[in-house]
Amino acid sequence: MSQHPSLKSSGGSVGAKRSVMKRFERVKLMKKRGQWKAGQSAIALPKTLPEL
Secondary structure (H helix, E strand, C coil), rough: CCHHHCCCCCCCCCCCCCCCCCCHHHHHHHHHHHCCCCCCCCCCCCCCCHHH
């Protein structure tokens, strides 16, 4: 089955930087920044900007 032309990558989108992070990535980044408290719930985390 072939892929629809509108879904094909235009050359540079493979491995592109994602604009959202998964929960474990946000927890890891918050720990690195010192914003994570021991025993804190991983549910309803604050918005976290990714590192540039």
